[in-house]
Amino acid sequence: MILDIIQYPDPRLTQRAVELTELTDEIRTLVSDMAETMYAARGGGLAAPQVGRAVRLIMVDASGPDERNDLRVFINPRLTVLDPTPVEDEEGCLSVPFNYRAPVSRVTGVAVDALDMDWNPVHVEAEGLLAVCLQHELDHLEGTVFLDHVSRLKRMLFDTRIKKWLRRNSP
Numbered sequence: 001m002i003l004d005i006i007q008y009p010d011p012r013l014t015q016r017a018v019e020l021t022e023l024t025d026e027i028r029t030l031v032s033d034m035a036e037t038m039y040a041a042r043g044g045g046l047a048a049p050q051v052g053r054a055v056r057l058i059m060v061d062a063s064g065p066d067e068r069n070d071l072r073v074f075i076n077p078r079l080t081v082l083d084p085t086p087v088e089d090e091e092g093c094l095s096v097p098f099n100y101r102a103p104v105s106r107v108t109g110v111a112v113d114a115l116d117m118d119w120n121p122v123h124v125e126a127e128g129l130l131a132v133c134l135q136h137e138l139d140h141l142e143g144t145v146f147l148d149h150v151s152r153l154k155r156m157l158f159d160t161r162i163k164k165w166l167r168r169n170s171p
């Protein structure tokens, strides 16, 4: 089932997500629905808070963009910085309207320790696009969106645009 993706500036995007304590059928369904939702929206990553579930569950697929076939699911993920060298690239987010994209500074190398879809421990070390995706999705679990990392001027211009849009489209 394709789920609604919560859009900025919805306050649910600013909440810290809680750990999952066990694998239930409900969580299995959530994983499958989130994957369907992410692929339907042509996104490279999705975090549970973006579909209104404040739990520590993220997924990324850094393959594509034409064909995505590398789904990775992380439950209760913990991030370690392996290479702190800053790297800047444009990011967007399925929860940020207008397909808005802006440069964000991230670290080059990270490791993620988590549980997979079968509740087995996984350890992934990543650089490049996958590392950026992981940092972006982990942020969602802390209630952070990439807009929180862009320059104050860019953020102000974007918020002004959003406010105008919301005013025009409110009943």
Ligand code: NI
Binding pocket: 092, 093, 094, 095, 136, 137, 140
């Ligand atoms: Ni995002």
